[in-house]
Amino acid sequence: MKKKGAALASVLFAGVLAGCSFGAGSSSESSENATTIEIFQGKVEFNDQFEELAEKYEEENPDIDIKITSVGGGSDYAGSLKTKFASGDEPEIFSIAGPTESANYEEYLADLSDTELADLALEGTLNPVTKDGELHGLPFNQEGYGLIYNKDMFKEAGIDPSEILTYEDLENAVQTLDSQKDELGIEAVFAFPAKEKWVPGNHLSNVYLAPEFDHMVMEAYQAEDVQFERNKEYKRMIDLQNDYSIQPTLSLDYSQQVEQYFSLQEVAIIQQGNWVYPSVEQMDPDFAKEGMGILPIPVEGEEGKLPVGVPNYWAVNNNSDDETVQAAKDFLDWMYTSDVGKDYVLNEFNFIPAYEGYNTDEISDPLSKEIYQYASENQTTGWVFLGYPGTWGDYVGSNVQKYIDGEMTWDKLVKDSKQEWTKMDQ
């Protein structure tokens, strides 16, 4: 009796466990002998379109089965990827963001220098993921940020955006806008989301630190310390945005900035990038298509240049057999070089391509188009913040919050942030 019971228990329990694993694995319909490529990536915005494209590839190549898992942005993704690897359920293709993450996964990264894309990638985009002659990643796309402004308001206030180059120009424009707040029907000139540490901490600090590191991510990544030479310029830009912003900035977040204040045309300028386009489009499609322009954040000696960079790279896991690695590479090549793939990249993913051979007139959203313009004219500065040590960007963002709150003086902020760089770099 005892034995019988135990056996029954184990059968029942096995059933429970098996039920779990069946439940989890049933999402893909795979044909037999298929090579399965599991893709794990963090850009949820284009998940549906990406799946569609993968299905098209499966139709062309019946022996390939592609499974896509997209996990929400930011730290969420990094954590989940780690769990995947720790549990042994490793994806074949995954995304990494710049040299810090690439160093974390170094032992898993296959050399991609024999792919077609390696030759087609735009100049400079591969530097952050090249190590000892091996290429560890292929760019997703390009992104750029700056000061996104409301075209109509600028026109109404009599400001010509093409004439804004230096900080002084910008300051004048801001004061003009501020003096006409009532006529323009705005609450303030800026919406400065100081609550989001990455806005001042990563993006804004980047434009003032990029010259120091020759616009090279790797320079920043390898630097043992930071000079912060242009901290005075950084300060006056924070002051300008903060003084002329909706108050209080310390509780103003990204969605209020983009959706509430900018999309509803309650402010004239925000510091953001082309990724705001879908949100603005959801709020007001006409405004999104016609009403937005982008200006570079003025930096002395670097006027008229926009920070453009590659936020994410595709990496291939070398921990699978050669055939699978090759299949993964083939898929990536196909995605960015075939006609179907190109069409999807431009029109469905709304990517700014980081590869040659695209008809860029087809870029549909105006912000991306403008950014691509800057990129193709080489009027860009680097995204060195991807090479900041650890979470230094957040740390600076937190210090900026203290500065705005009056808890920390600017000199203290500079000194403290410099020390933290050296500490985190160890």
Add this chain to the structure above:
Amino acid sequence: MSNRSPWFWLFLSPVVLSLLLVVVVPFVYGFLFSFTDWNGLVANSFVGFQNYVQLFQEAEFLNSIWFTVKFAVVTVLLLNAMGLGLGLALLVTRSIRSNNWLRTIFFMPNLIGGLILGFIWQFIFINVFSDIGNRIGSEALQGWLSTTSTGFWGLVILTAWQMAGYIMIIYIAYLENIPKELIEAAKIDGASSVQRFKNITFPLVAPAFTVSMFLTLSMGFKIYDQNLSLTNGGPFNSTQMVAMEIVRTAFSDNEMAYAQAKAVIFFLIVAVIALTQVFYNKKREVEM
């Protein structure tokens, strides 16, 4: 236990196994990992107590503990006062027809998830408060959640609003169980209402205190989602509670083992406080 039938173990096994798998095993693992330099992928070496030494020197972690303690003390007092208060009020007004309806309403906030609540209250604190402030010309209602103290009180208000109904239900259950004869006898003996509350009602709801104190204490310490969605630790991480600090250390700073060490310390603090509290409150309880 040994003479129990196999059926006993059969029906117990799913619970025991899942408890082992999802609570005990990870706990032991985590404890072990806190002595290494584990980064989430590999543990290279055994570092002894280094993580523990380091965490007691980290200002941010200590700040978050202090903030959490303050928060827990205030919410425990407030929640129990409100829970008991609401419970008594509803008992006294039992004859009102809307009584049951009111109970449901007070309990309802507890059914909304913490994340959503955080976002709802964020809107209330930032937009509604400042609009009201503008109308009545009050400075005090402006700029909520942009300073440490408004962030703190914002969290307290949110938690009180969410949990008071739940605690109220516990108190009501005990209050209703107090025998009417006792109250009546006391009344006949000429005890005033204050005396009746102090000498009869209060001692008899002591078990409810034990339960509620335990619940509110452990919740006050472990709160995470409300914290995340309401203030996200801002401004400058000053409203960051321990749970959030640990998650950040683990997943943003990528220091898994160090975060695990913090979690072990956190566990010890919560366990010691909660158990001491239960021990003393148990002693106070009276048997009828």
